[in-house]
Amino acid sequence: MAHISPDTASRLKPDLLPVVHTLYTQMCNLQPGEKVLVISDARTPFELVAAFQGMAMTLGAEAVVIEASIPYGGPTYQPGASWSSMVAAAALEANLIIDLAVGYAEFISAAMDRGARVLMPGDGIGGPYLDDMLIRNIRDVDIHALRRSAGRIAQRFTEASKISLITGGSDLLEIDISGLRGEPVDGFLWDPDKGEFKSNYEIMPPAQPGVMIPKGRANGTVCVEGVVLWHQVYHECPREDLRLTFENSRLVDLQGDRNLANRVRRWLETLGDDGAWEGPNHFNIGINPNAMLSQNQEWERIYGSVTCGMGDMSTAGKLLSAGSSMEYAASSVHWDWTILQPEILLDDEVLVRGGVVHDAE
Numbered sequence: 001m002a003h004i005s006p007d008t009a010s011r012l013k014p015d016l017l018p019v020v021h022t023l024y025t026q027m028c029n030l031q032p033g034e035k036v037l038v039i040s041d042a043r044t045p046f047e048l049v050a051a052f053q054g055m056a057m058t059l060g061a062e063a064v065v066i067e068a069s070i071p072y073g074g075p076t077y078q079p080g081a082s083w084s085s086m087v088a089a090a091a092l093e094a095n096l097i098i099d100l101a102v103g104y105a106e107f108i109s110a111a112m113d114r115g116a117r118v119l120m121p122g123d124g125i126g127g128p129y130l131d132d133m134l135i136r137n138i139r140d141v142d143i144h145a146l147r148r149s150a151g152r153i154a155q156r157f158t159e160a161s162k163i164s165l166i167t168g169g170s171d172l173l174e175i176d177i178s179g180l181r182g183e184p185v186d187g188f189l190w191d192p193d194k195g196e197f198k199s200n201y202e203i204m205p206p207a208q209p210g211v212m213i214p215k216g217r218a219n220g221t222v223c224v225e226g227v228v229l230w231h232q233v234y235h236e237c238p239r240e241d242l243r244l245t246f247e248n249s250r251l252v253d254l255q256g257d258r259n260l261a262n263r264v265r266r267w268l269e270t271l272g273d274d275g276a277w278e279g280p281n282h283f284n285i286g287i288n289p290n291a292m293l294s295q296n297q298e299w300e301r302i303y304g305s306v307t308c309g310m311g312d313m314s315t316a317g318k319l320l321s322a323g324s325s326m327e328y329a330a331s332s333v334h335w336d337w338t339i340l341q342p343e344i345l346l347d348d349e350v351l352v353r354g355g356v357v358h359d360a361e
């Protein structure tokens, strides 16, 4: 299991309130009279739900909470989860959805088609860590410096034709990213520099610049020493390096950490879901100096790390890149692996080496 945050006290931390204020005012540009829907489930600490609802009210918005039932299987199974039509109907009315439970879902995509914007601070299993995570990764860093850095790095992904990912000393994975658009994934729906909306779907905490990868673009081997999110309810650290080999964006071999390799292989074989073997389907690096290995999605933002997704990208692709016509893999699951100390080249230019993100202002 991944390392966890030690601070899981169940009471409202006053430090959370200015962070939620920052989220609404600086990152979402919430305006009086707008409709905010907070979606939670029984795993979401009630004081966090109250903080998001109450702060929206304080800012003059109309704020409603819906507590949905806990979906089967945690974040790995999000693409195949089913949700109550009552939640979906409410989502269609919202200007801003604060998603504390759902993650990737078709009804969220439908709400966005109707004009809703979505901020997802965390999903399900990250609930107990959420307040600590938001305070540490938003209040205690310069989120605007992160936003600008993420923008520069996204532009480099856009301009590059190839990613070279070097791990385990000599393992090489090459990904053709020609014609793809880099995404800053910086948590900001609103661009305070330009005074305009820049995104309609964002995930906390900032930032995780990278690129979504259509089918058939990746070949080679990676040596995973960070985290694998495949299990229903927790993120798992390999005890030894896990080596994954890909041919034309399809996982064809798992070696290394015997315990993990055997269980993940068995899981994939028993799923009976051909799309679950597809990937990597997204490639994102962490740039937040305060992110850590918690059970929240902040593990994807650990400074200098890279996280790649497997399985479904068709649902997330609609949320993260509205209007894109790329063909992404489809599956009932989405799983991820993180390499903490990769070397990454964009064409021949160093992006990450020796635990340092190379981003010159």
Ligand SMILES: [Fe+2]
Pocket (backbone or CB within 6 Å): 282, 308, 309, 310, 334, 335, 336
């Ligand atoms: Fe992912």
